[in-house]
Amino acid sequence: MKRADIAALVQDDRVHRDLYLSPELFALEQQHFFANTWNYLGHASQVPAAGDYLAVEIAGRPLLMVRQGDGAIRVLYNRCAHKGTQLVSDACGNAGKFFRCPYHAWTYKLDGSPLAIPLKSGYEGTRLKQCESGQGMTALKHVAVYRDFVFVKIGDAGPDFDSYFGEALRSIDNLVDRSPVGRLRIEGGVLRNIVHCNWKMYLENINDTVHPMSTHESATAAANALWQGRPADAPKPMAMEQILPFGAGYDFFDRMGGRIYPNGHSVLGVNFSIHSGYAALPDYEAAMREAHGAERAAEILQRSPQNALCFPSLAVKGSPQAIRVIRPLAADRTLIEAWSFRAEGAPDILFERSMTYNRLVFSPMSVVAHDDVHLFESIQQGLRADGNHWVSLHRDFDAQELGQDTQTVNGTNELLMRNQFRAWAQFMDLTLQD
Structure with missing residues (x-):
């Protein structure tokens, strides 16, 4: 598939169904698109001690995020330089002071440099030292740690980290600064869901505000029935506080506003969102004012976007302090991870709010995610129907938006x-051949 073919699939107000269905296109995405963009790997709090590692696959490449002895973070390919065996098979753990291959016992320092190999004399006089295999594990060249969020770019094409994200990084600032001391920790495990869709x-869907009224109608109707008849000023249980706004109506979601940034990033809910009505926490708010000053504290706490998207792999919710990570596996298979953060120096109720929201909304069997997953998989099948090969993106299209x-x-x-x-078209095009 050539550049002209790719360009034809993305038009000003619609996209071709092959973007969702084609295994050939997915293979090209793995090779080009995900190599040219910055993708979220993990959080520094997941590797707190020297030798701690997190194993993640991005664009089909097995990677290791490793905490070094000096406290730095390094990202290596999870591949022995000898035969290619993955050095670790667990999703996370501690390697001790070195990595040891389970196949032939080649060992490597935590930075990936070679440490020892069995039968060393057998390599004397050979070209091993001049070969890539003699250099040790391969480290990624493009790694950025932004406020403990670790991103990688696999290829050499595409912009540097700051140019790629720009103002989109303010969504991470808003999340981290909800800690009076400016530090977050991932806690509470992870909710993983493999969805059979592109x-x-x-x-x-992260930026779709029209679907909640129909897709989640039964969930919000059940919540409203339970809450019916209560005084307007009655304190809501946390689950009610979080689920009821899903049925707020088209006008509410339209007025919340959205903003786009270069390179696919966006913020949904620039004016307010379903998270804006959470109960006040006076002691916490006072601690925030003391830590950040009154003006900055108000800016942090009053800005509660629905979703902030760091394209293409990370969706951030400043309140309730949660993230979703999108990890594509195949043209019709996607792994979704939902993680909760504990804000250091903040009351436990913030962490409880994050955990409750993730279970209520993003758990595979929650009353909300179950609806979405059913429809995603329905779309994946429905797009195979003949007669219409296009997906509409016409709502509110204005030709003046082009180029802005x-x-x-x-x-x-x-x-x-x-x-x-x-x-997507922009970053696919960077390294495709004519």
Whole structure:
């Protein structure tokens, strides 16, 4: 598939179904798109001690995030330089002072440099030292640690980290600064869900404010029935506080507003969101004012976007302090991870709010995610129907939006999705051949 073929799949107001269905296109994404973009790998709090590692696969490449003896973080390919065996098979753990291959016992320092090999005399006079195999484990060249969020770029093409994310990094700032001391820790495990759909469907849904009223109608109707008749000022249980806004109506979601940034990034809920009505915590708010000053504390706490997307792999919720990680596995298979953060120096109720929200909304069998997963998989099958090979992104399209990198629009505007696909075409094009 050539550049002209790719360009034809993404039009100003619609995209071709092959973006979701084609295994050939997915293979090209693994080779080009994900190599040219910055992808979230993990959080520094997941590797707190020297020798701690986190094993993650990005774009089909097995990677290791490793805490070094000096406290730095290094990212290596999880591959023995000898025969290619993966050095660790667990998702996380501690390697001690070195990595040891389970196949032939070649060993490597934590930075990937070679340490020892059995039968060393057998390599004397050979070309091993001049070969890549003699250099040790391969380290990624493009690694960025931003406020303990670790991102990688596999290839050499594409912009540097700061140029790629730009103002989109403010969503991470908002999340981290909810800690009075400016530090987060991942806690409470992870909710993982493999959805039999293309990864782009999930990214679209992150910016889709029109579906909750129909997709989640039964969940919000049940919650409303339970809460019916209570006084308007009655304190809500946390689960009610989080689920009831899903049924707020089209006008609410339209007025919340959205903003796009270059390279596919976006913020949904620039004015307010379903998270804006959480109960006040006076002692915590006082601690935030003391830590950040009154103006900055108000800015942090009052800004509660629905979703902030660091395209293409990370969705951030400043409140309730949760992230989702999108890990594509195949054209029709996507792994979704939902993680909770504990904000150091903040009351436990914030962490409880994060855990409750993830279980209520992102658990595979929750009353919300179950609806979404059913429809994602239905779309994946429905797109195989003949007669219409296109997916509509026409809502609120305006030709004047073309060429504008940053725009603020109404919250139901599909520009937030169109922006994603334009970035997809841009980064696919960087290394494709004519």
